[in-house]
Amino acid sequence: MRHIITSCLIAVCAMTANAQQTPVYLDDTQPIEQRIDDALSRMTLQEKIRVIHAQSKFSSAGIPRLGFPDFWTDDGPHGVRPDVLWDEWEQAGQTNDSCVAFPALTCLAATWNPDLAALYGKSLGEEALYRGKDMILGPGVNIYRTPLGGRNFEYMGEDPYLASTMVVPYIRGMQSMGVSSCVKHYCLNNDEEYRFNVNVIVSDRALHEIYLPAFKAAVEQGKAWAIMGAYNLYKNEHNCHNQYTLNRILKGDWAFDGVVVSDWGGCHDTDQAVKNGLDMEFGSWTNGLSAGTSNAYDNYYLATPYLKGIKSGKYTTKELDDKVRRVLRLFFRTTMNRQRPHSFLCSESHYEAARKIADEGIVLLQNRNNVLPIDRNKAKRILVVGENAIKMMTVGGGSSSLKVQRETLPIDGLRAKLGSSAEIDYARGYVGDVTGEYNGVETGQNLKDNRSADQLIAEAVEKAKNADYVIMVGGLNKSDYQDCEGHDRKQYELPYDQNRLIEALAKVTDRLIYVNVSGNAVAMPWKNKVPAIVQSWFIGSEAGNAIADVLTGDANPSGKLPFTWYGSLNDCGAHALKTYPGTWRNTDDKAAGADRIIDEEYKEGIYVGYRWTEKNRIKPTFAFGHGLSYTSFSISDLRQSAKEMTRDSKLTFTVTVKNTGTKRGAETVQLYVKDVKASVDRPVKELKGFKKVWLNPGEQQDVDITIDNTALAFYDETSSSWKSENGLFEALIGNASDNVTLKTRFTLK
Structure with missing residues (x-):
């Protein structure tokens, strides 16, 4: 059982240069940032290196001299994975590491119910905390680009708005237990075959409109404490140390203050890891994943090679101090958080x-x-x-x-x-x-x-x-x-x-x-x-x-599909344009971590899922948002709070939902927005709001859905910013992407 610190002042002994013992006091009544400054100023170079890489299959070292316990991570997004031995994948043989398996995240997304996402995160956080885990490696929010994707079951579907809305309460629920989420796999991990070799080629617009919004929501709204990099490459740089996705977007544009964690073995080069945004390196064996010698964690790219680089003058401690500062912030949010609640397992x-x-x-x-x-x-x-x-x-x-x-x-x-x-x-x-x-x-x-x-x-x-x-x-x-x-x-x-x-x-x-x-x-x-x-x-x-x-019928089904169900693979943009799985090429770039790279160009751009089928007038087997019930509903009387909106205002749409059947059930009202005339090519419509409502037979209820300017904007590649254009828009309301029954118009001025 991990040592639990209960005193208000932590007093430990530190060895000074002249071998005299001096008590070190870390005042836990001070604000976190002040405590981080204090701890950072007391750490030796070796201690700083110690906390930014793994020491076992699923843990990283703490700082015993300063009272920081070891930090324990664990898979996964659907339940707390059983424990393995320190440096082996063999089971540890424990009898108290069973868990409750929660539904896979595709099922959670299919509820279209953010309250259940919060319950999910909190419940999983409780199980993790009981098991002594400080970080759960999840949730996953990569976009469903092709139905062949092996890991789609761990993600939240094809639509960036739906995934964004569902991931935020999951994170908040889990982190309310003092357990860090680790949102993955950032980014563009949309298929599994050749995941170590795939270099994704995608337009800036598709990147920002389709593949990044859920990660952005996780950071800016969910306040995620950690992000895991993906195995694949973008702009020929691995996403576990990528100057574009990590330094420029995540830590720059989104002001992420948490920790970037490598996927296990996702780090390939010390120089890139130092400079391109990676904070904690995890994995197993020498190369982080599959080969080497036992207990080789000191050989990691952010371990001894980094230490030697600093001592030789190749690197300064500027990047190191930023990494350690983020790790300490994670410690104070988790292992050093004295407000952590009690928890329980398999309740x-x-x-x-x-x-x-x-x-x-x-x-x-x-x-x-x-x-x-x-x-x-x-x-x-x-x-x-x-x-x-x-x-x-x-x-x-x-x-x-x-x-x-x-x-x-x-x-x-x-x-x-x-x-x-x-x-x-x-x-x-x-x-x-x-x-x-x-x-x-x-x-x-x-x-x-x-x-x-x-x-x-x-x-x-x-x-x-x-x-x-x-x-x-x-x-x-x-x-x-x-x-x-x-x-x-x-x-x-x-x-x-x-x-x-x-x-x-x-x-x-x-x-x-x-x-x-x-x-x-x-x-x-x-x-x-x-x-x-x-x-x-x-x-x-x-x-x-x-x-x-x-x-x-003891439960009236209310799920809605979080992705389009294609009639055939040719109905999916990635396959229709023959861009999956990509084209192989040789490379001499050792930092790429592979002798061969496969370039996969996302030629369909922003047209993923229902955006593609509607653009090309393809009738799917089942549409995005589709889902039936044992009762029936009517959605009527569409009203709006104004006919015009500005970039600083909001607009509310109201409909009346009535249960016209004989059983209690739930309907999900879905709001899509169409830009009637734009200077760029835009989808037929895009999901921008939804609300699930439960009604008894004969009962009716008014449902409000509010949008702001973000619902109207597209990513402008010329200015590298989000842009909305004055003019006419349509609000389309129904209960599936192919069953829009109400519409109204409004103007952005």
Whole structure:
């Protein structure tokens, strides 16, 4: 257990140059910046170097002489990762490092509910604090550029406004517990394959309008205490030490006062690390990630090489003191924060939070003939099909893999909900990944099945003929080349012969419910043959219970898609323009950290997601913002506070939302803005406001959404600044990007 400092004055002994002991007093009643100045003035050169690089897989050193404890980080954004040994990836073998797995961040984004983001951050912060963690490596806010992106499940969708709005309360909630967030991966980490080699080529306008806003909101509104650099390159410089993204934008334009942390092994050069904005270097082994000798942390680029460079006169201590000042500020916000509250682990309140987030994030994509919710009076024989109904999903996927206290499987959730009134049978249907292990954590499941695809499909079809409802739980998993760190998907289609299985089931039942488990969209060539389609995401410990809640109607689905669901890859700009995954070239630049670089040009520019489909008049399978309910709503009577606005004023739009159905439910009012006439090419419309409202049957409520000048501005590459132009704009209001039912005009003067 880490030493906890409880005295108001910390008294420790320091060795002076003449070997005499002198007590050092750090007065914790003074403002933080004054305490930082005091501590910095007392630190030796070796102590300064000591605190800016890792000392173990997940920790950096404190300053024992001055009473600063070691600093502990941990993955990940969805739950606190189990502990590993000091310098090995092997499990530490602890019995108290299990956790609650919260839904993946795609699910959180799909709630369109900032209050749940705050609950998420606070709950995760409580678990982290109990486990002795000072920083959680999350949340992730990179933009969903292609549905093949392996790590999309960890991020918050395709729209910069939605991601910005959801990330801020998450950060505030977590940091209210005295645990630092570490927003990642800054920036342009939009695909995983070749992530160490990709050099992104993107216009300044697309960078600022699409890929940076969520990071900017995290810094300026969320007051994030740390940012993690990405593995990839921008302008031929790695993003863990990049003069443009770190020095100029993050620390310059946004006045970020926190710490820039390298991704594990993301640092490649001492000179660039010193000069280009990196503050703390993390990783493992000599090169930070994969090769070298044990306990080689002193060999890091910001360790002994930096120390020698200062002693030889190659570097001054100017950059070092700035790095250390930021690290000390982080210490005073976390390990030295005497106002940290108490916390707890695996509490019922955390499971309740996970279930609530999952319930609200699950998206009802399609519901023909009102097949859902399941009618208990007609559900005497239910067949559940699919590996994902019985497979644990909390293990795997990369650094967000977890060791959970418990995980309710979909089939178990359905049995608990319906088993007393219905006979529930199971058919495997397909065999996917049966391994169930990641980084030493094992599910303990034996999912081996040696039957052929034909045999599995035949069994499922035969059983389906006699079932009142057939619920297939399929989709992706967290294996390599699916939803997983380090690799992108190789195909848009469902794996493991699932399409053939779905087609076969659809021929023998008109009550087929397909539940898709994934963090990405998938091709659905059978969409018109399946009555009900539900997107359930990777939703953590309460997965089975939440799916059962929604399928039975105990929870009325209210999730909305945070990304566009394309009919095919060619409907996505990155693939239509054939810019993904890029073009290889050789390089002699040792600082690049690779012999070969792959240039990936974002030719679609600002036209990502629904911006692309609407510009090119492409009808998606399901639109951004789409999501159905078991009740119905009307949105009417659009009013506005004024017909004109200035750059210093705000404009409020009001609509009346009424629940016109028979069940309590929630509708999300979405406000899009269109620049009717501009000097530059602008999207058909862009999300600039939303609000979720819960209503009882027959109840109605006025909903206000307010915008200011930032909702009208674009990034002007000529002046390198945000610009709005006088003239006519339209406010478009509806409940999905493809279902705008109200509009009005206003003028900017």
